Amino acid sequence: MKHFLQFVALGFCATTMPAAAQDYTPDAPLCIAPANPGGGWDLTCRSVARLLSEFDLTENTMQVRNMPGAGGGVAFAYTVGQQADNSDLVVAASGGTTLLLSRGELPDLEYTDVRWIGAIGADFPVIAVREDSEFDTLDSLLERLREDPRSVVLGGGSAVGGTDHIRPLQLARAGGVEDVANLRYISFEAGTAVTELLGGRSHVFTAGISEIAGQFEAGAVRILAVMAPERLDGAYSEIPTARELGYDVVAPNWRGFYAPAGMSDAAYDYWTNALLTIEASDEWAQVRQQNGLAPLRMVGEEFNTYVTEEVEVFREFSRELGLME
């Protein structure tokens, strides 16, 4: 399936098929950013809106509406409540969105209440330690986690049970740690996960690589593994992936979109094709780099499958952490 989609994407670019050839073109395209201006979701919406116009994929420029609240829950509830035939609307989302939905915290709302369109970029979580840490390799860290799980403090930016918490637990599980709920994770507010690591109060940093880029460049931290499918580019190319170290955990903090459940198939095809065109462009590569994101392409059915799997993983670990029944 993946190869097929790549093929479609390449074909699409090579012929630069004009938007007019589509069965469907949105009249009044709207992107909802479920956060305030300036955040990741806002930039995702605005960048895609700009590129849709640049590539002549829309006749009318896509509008961006900020709808912050409940970590994306307000926008999700709004989308589910939309008239079934609203095919012009897409909503920016990320792993935080599926986490929220997997937990069942939004009353009567399920991840299946919308159509998942695609993800076109990701920040990959890392396992990083201070440069003078006793842990040289991922193996030595995992060994310690097996033998003395309470002696290591993991620190990330997201809440308890959030992505920065669950990702390292997935890795620990792959590394033979049975009782992952016994591991210590501390939820620091954005940014302070880095200072707590440097200050020596937490031992392992578990958030996305973009947050620790400056410290990595300066040699203040070592990155033991990145949870990406393959090695990242440039300065990051020396960092091993968890997979090549023998622990098969690939866990993108993806950026993508969903749409109302009643979106027509023609409209769904339009949006997936539009995302594939944008993803393959140099302009998008630049946007990704501006947001500290690595390449990722999961669009259409493949993405739908991935979201289902991700929700399952989040549910499994949330149950083990005692955060849901």
Add this chain to the structure above:
Amino acid sequence: MLALLGSGFEYVFRPENLLLVFLGCFIGTMIGMLPGLGGSNAVAILLPLVFAVQLEPAAALILFAGIYYGSEYGNSISAILLNIPGTSGAVATTFDGYPMARNGKAGAALAMSAVASFTGGTISVVGLMLLAPQLAKWALHFGPAEYFVLIIFALTMVAALTQGDLVKGLIAGILGLMVSTVGLDPAGTSARFTFGSMKLYDGIDFVVVMIGLFAVGEVLLALERSRARVELVEFVTKARISFAEIRGAMGTMVRSSVLGFGIGALPGAGATIASFLGYTLEKSISKDRDSFGKGNIRGVAAPESANNSAANGAFVPLLTLGVPGSATTAVVLVALVGLNVTPGPLLIQNHPDVFWGLIASMYVGNLMLLALNLPLVGLFVRMLMIPQWCLMPAVIVISFIAIYAINNSAFDLLLISGIGVVGYLMRKFGFPIAPAVLGLVLGHLMEVNLRQALALSDGDWGILFASPITAVLWVLVALGLMAPLFPHLRRKLRAGRG
């Protein structure tokens, strides 16, 4: 270093960059004046524009920094004239600024605020230039336990801030703490006091509470006063400040600037704590303590120096660690990454143009702001000549627009209306407003840091007393608690001897 600074000035003195400094300062002052809107809003709105025109990183930083410290100048204007702080960093400015305005010394208060902001801005730039890397290392010693005790210290200042009735001050403070618990808890696992509504899931934004209590509450009170004709002419008569007054406040400004810079350099502490502590420090070491809160000019100088100095201090963690120290620097961080500059330990080395351009622009910007603000004092003061029936509805309209602009939420408008009534009642019955705001701002931080500290120690409360920094802070807490007793003790001792 001088050569580097020289090249920074060379960069800033290019016409297009001077224009950016001016624009930043001007936008910042205007945004800061408006209740509810602060530097972070303006920076976020300008962000896509900066990407679109591909501004150089140094130029973008100059613009954003100008907006940031400019807003700390502007936020005092409405605080002094109307008793409505533009941002939470100016709440402490209302304590003496507004009484001064009511005593017909609005001009002097505004001029003092401009001079104090200038002093704070300038001293902190020198600090940023000379001490940034060292300060960043010092800030790393501040963990959750240290922050927690620092916040306890700030909260004990509720007592010192309270004019008159201590019990009412404490009640107001606790009200603020209670409101801070609404919403998803800091560990993100359970929703509290949301009554099943998604609207309260993120808690109540402190800007909403601040505008409700101050702006809406003040307007409601003004409705009541509207019959009584206020002696408007007198307000405008004394628009000048004397050099003697500035010289008298020099010590205050220097102390508050140093304090503000140190606190601003701690990620997360920020201008609000800095201005409250600056004010309290001055009040507690002053000989005529009783005149504070009734229009003492040093009560304006202290918070204004401290909040400007803290604004610049917040650039220390941003530029040396890549960690934002405030809401505004968080957006600036996004901008820098987008413009291909990775904030972190190597920034000063790899992008000297960015760092030194910023430093030079801050010197220039502060001069500009002083030059911009002093002549405008006369104009701003005239705002008081606008009849109340015209001014107060304008305040309401601006407040509602600003609040709606922040979260696009109509629910927030209902909230500020309700909170405004609470603010009116609090004033009516003599409850001070400031402790409620302080409690709300600090309550969240306090909870977050206590949880983190206990998680780090695996539940051992000893962590709150373990480090030298916490020890020093606890001593300060004890002194703060006993401070109100000192005059009594002195009197008793004297009486005993006599």
